[in-house]
Amino acid sequence: MQGLSLKQKIGVRLIRIVSASVFGYLAFKKRGIQVDRQEFHYGEHRDERLDLQRPREGTPARDTAIIYMHGGGWIACGKKYYPADLQFLCDAGFTVFNVEYPLAPEHPNPLLLQSILRAAAWIKQEYPEFKSVHMMGDSAGANLSAMYAVLWANPELMPPLAGEFGKDELPEPASVVSMYGLLDRETLLGDNPDEIGAVPRLFMQGYGGVETLKPGPIVPSGAITPMDLKWANHPPCFLGVGDIDFLVESSARYATELGQRNIAFTHKIYPGAPHGFFNYNHEQTPQLKQDVLEFLEGVG
Numbered sequence: 055m056q057g058l059s060l061k062q063k064i065g066v067r068l069i070r071i072v073s074a075s076v077f078g079y080l081a082f083k084k085r086g087i088q089v090d091r092q093e094f095h096y097g098e099h100r101d102e103r104l105d106l107q108r109p110r111e112g113t114p115a116r117d118t119a120i121i122y123m124h125g126g127g128w129i130a131c132g133k134k135y136y137p138a139d140l141q142f143l144c145d146a147g148f149t150v151f152n153v154e155y156p157l158a159p160e161h162p163n164p165l166l167l168q169s170i171l172r173a174a175a176w177i178k179q180e181y182p183e184f185k186s187v188h189m190m191g192d193s194a195g196a197n198l199s200a201m202y203a204v205l206w207a208n209p210e211l212m213p214p215l216a217g218e219f220g221k222d223e224l225p226e227p228a229s230v231v232s233m234y235g236l237l238d239r240e241t242l243l244g245d246n247p248d249e250i251g252a253v254p255r256l257f258m259q260g261y262g263g264v265e266t267l268k269p270g271p272i273v274p275s276g277a278i279t280p281m282d283l284k285w286a287n288h289p290p291c292f293l294g295v296g297d298i299d300f301l302v303e304s305s306a307r308y309a310t311e312l313g314q315r316n317i318a319f320t321h322k323i324y325p326g327a328p329h330g331f332f333n334y335n336h337e338q339t340p341q342l343k344q345d346v347l348e349f350l351e352g353v354g
Contacts, residue, residue: 077135084138096176125193127257159260186228196235207287214275238281296327
């Protein structure tokens with residue numbers, strides 16, 4: 055945990071403990087939901103694993119798969135809490151690759167992002183029948199989904215961040231589905247970065263280093279959000295966020311950018327929904343899932 059204070063290192067451990075307790079409890083409550091999944095390793099790191107989650111027998115299968123990245127501020131949580139939450143996608147005919155990735159700060163940017171690229175390259179090699187994929191995630195996972203799409207659609211941006219991977223090794227992103235993702239660093243920093251909360255500060259510093267806490271442009275090799283990069287191309291995008299979420303302005307800023315570039319997008323704001331409500335039994339969760347399916351149906 056290089057670069058973090060002792061207090062911050064303790065904070066990382068506490069966040070992991072709390073996240074495991076909360077998400078473990080939520081997953082336990084959904085234990086009655088049956089899923090069909092297999093686990094595979096896509097890389098050498100012990101956390102470079104993914105679940106292949108298929109539609110039930112008899113459900114017509116889609117030609118486009120979904121790659122899903124979990125949230126947790128880049129520093130916590132894991133795929134094991136998500137199978138029941140992702141089953142609605144399988145019930146709609148989608149094959150889902152639920153990706154685990156090594157966490158920051160032990161595995162900071164761009165290493166974490168490169169693990170996502172490694173997973174996608176593995177999927178393209180092992181399952182060539184999926185010519186394109188929907189990139190989907192919540193919170194930090196939504197950030198990683200959008201970063202993948204931006205790099206693939208603008209390959210000139212790949213060298214500082216993508217490591218060994220090139221566009222031809224990766225499946226085409228048919229769309230991006232961002233559920234309350236951190237898509238713009240500046241809106242989170244606000245007018246006075248010194249007043250940013252301790253937890254968001256820990257997320258950003260743990261993943262991208264102290265430079266990410268400074269307003270203004272950042273070098274491409276240090277980019278942690280899509281808005282840190284100068285891109286022109288982007289697949290269709292769904293943006294879903296609650297109106298009381300601390301990242302609501304991040305999605306709004308991204309929607310504005312997509313609109314200015316004439317890129318197809320859907321921007322949904324859910325009244326009374328907090329950060330993380332996709333995993334909760336919140337009154338807006340069914341609507342979010344319905345909106346995601348309608349968006350995916352529209353993309354084709």
